[in-house]
Amino acid sequence: PSPPPPHPTQQVWTEVMGGSKVWRSVAMAANGVTQTAVAYGGNIWRSANSGASWTEVTSTGGGKSWWSVAMSADGVTQTAVVWDGNIWRSTNSGETWTEVIVAGGAKDWQSVAMAANGVTQTAVAYGGNIWRSANSGASWTEVTSTGGGKNWVSVAMSAD
DSSP states (O other), X not given: OOOOOOOXXXXXXXXXXXXXXXXXXXXXXXXXXXEEEEEEEEOEEEESSTTSSOEEEOTTOSXXXXXXXXXXXXXXXXXXXXXXXXXXXXXXXXXXXXXXXXXXXXXXXXXXXXXXXXXXXXXXXXXXXXXXXXXTTSSOEEEGGGOSOEXXXXXXXXXX
């Protein structure tokens, strides 16, 4: 006999991209159409059709230790962080990316989060501090009130 049909509340998962990538993080716009994923030792990948197909973004040079990605609610503003590297930002739904170098150079970035409008952002570094941006990731300020040297691994932010 054939297996029973999926329950109406169950989702069916389909692999859309093969290969042996070490996926670290994925973000999506509020409507689910724009999605971005990052792979350790690889590149940034983006989808403009709700994840049905994916395109590798090569403007970052590839081969980076991508660790986390965040996205505004409309999907236009995106920020990704690299372990032992820098912060990267996109202002065109992930089509192209620009490297943002923070004071003191490369960090062991662990996580990035942003408000729904993409303006206010926070990133954390392992063995470092919390960093904050108030201009959609164009520049970053270190928050030193924590004393530094903390092993931050994750950060979250409310919509506003």
